[in-house]
Amino acid sequence: WEAFRKLAHRMVDDTLEHLATLRAQPAWQPMPAGVRTSLEEEPLPMEGQGAEAAYQSFLENVRPYPNGNLHPRFFGWVQGNGTPLGMMADMLGAAMNPHMAGFNQAPALVEERVVGWLAELMGFPSTSSGLMMLGGTMANILGLAVARNARAGFDVRQQGLYGGQSRLTLYTSTETHGWCMKGAELLGLGRESVRKVPVGRDFRIDVAALREALKADRRAGLTPFCVVGNAGTVNTGATDDLQALAALCREEGLWLHVDGAFGAFARLSEKL
Ligand SMILES: Cc1ncc(COP(=O)(O)O)c(C=O)c1O
Known part of the structure; x- marks a missing residue:
């Protein structure tokens, strides 16, 4: 020693x-x-x-x-x-070198408490849950997995994507970070399931174009399940109109995932 x-x-x-x-x-x-x-x-x-x-x-x-x-x-x-x-x-x-799988130990409780604090800072409900991940890519991909499992309409965990009748599709702007394509590959959705919706001059997703894309895909027999919004894009820091996306997702029965890797903490600023 x-x-x-x-x-x-x-x-x-x-x-x-x-x-x-x-x-x-x-x-x-x-x-x-x-x-x-x-x-x-x-x-x-x-x-x-x-x-x-x-x-x-x-x-x-x-x-x-x-x-x-x-x-x-x-x-x-x-x-x-x-x-x-x-x-x-x-x-x-x-x-x-903690092993975080439960048991009666302090490190797992620390993770839970920190996640609770983050939820409180972001104004999420007290019933929110989460996990500490290694970075933005992994956190977003995990979030996309949750969206897929929650909104596929069948038991993806049990049946895999074989349980579905039609292609599950997700929607995001052309400005979204590359994690989204990687996620679509890793989760078995395939890159062709990602609809890259154009942005306006402010680099925010064009919500009208998103509406049209959803309509066209539904007409074609596809199964939209998720919209990925940005709270701060990697290229310009643009934040999509998250209220409009939330309203649209509610209307359409879709999961809304927000990538806050770059911009979520702006919520803590009194100036923004
Ligand atoms: C908006 C956004 N999402 C996701 C990522 C990926 O994060 P990471 O590099 O930690 O995997 C980044 C990284 O710059 C980012 O800016």
């Missing part, structure tokens, strides 16, 4: 120093050819090299060459940069 404790303290100190001095470092630098080759081609090690050597290799070959998203002057895409306290919280969580 003593040797490990020393190494672990060094890792924490080095990392905090690295984070504290990020601004003085380049946001990004090209990987030297030798580093790239060693990362791409390092043979399977048949002997353990030890934690010290592995850490040294991380310091030399990995940490200096990120895509840059931690840096205060990195403006590419909408990638998060994390926080030092978040890093330490991850460590504390990893040190417990």
Whole structure:
């Protein structure tokens, strides 16, 4: 333990120093050819090299060459940069390595309480439930699975999509993040089941065009089950007219899923 404790303290100190001095470092630098080759081609090690050597290799070959998203002057895409306290919280969580499947234990209750707080912050009913997921893509895909199971009109969990008579279709704007297509693939719906509805000049979904698409699909014998709205699109931050989408979904008996990965927290601002 003593040797490990020393190494672990060094890792924490080095990392905090690295984070504290990020601004003085380049946001990004090209990987030297030798580093790239060693990362791409390092043979399977048949002997353990030890934690010290592995850490040294991380310091030399990995940490200096990120895509840059931690840096205060990195403006590419909408990638998060994390926080030092978040890093330490991850460590504390990893040190417990909790198994979250119920039982009489604290970590599962923490997840439940945090989900409850988030629901309260968003103004959802107290009966709301949820799960902490790894990111926006996984959270949205899980939400789409819930929509599919709730509105398919047959027991998808039992029968799979074989239980249906016609194609289940979902509707979203052309501005929706790529998770939606991935979700349609993963959930067995297929990309052809996603109707990409045009947007207006404000990049918000054209609700009249959505209405028309629904009508046309119903006439063609398809089964619309879900509309995916955006609370902040990845490209421009546009928020669809969620009230209009909610009203339309109520009228049509459809599930409304809202992707709030980028913009949901705007609800917490008094200015918006
Ligand atoms: C609106 C929106 N939805 C979904 C995602 C996907 O989130 P993640 O990259 O965490 O999987 C993003 C990511 O930028 C996003 O902006």
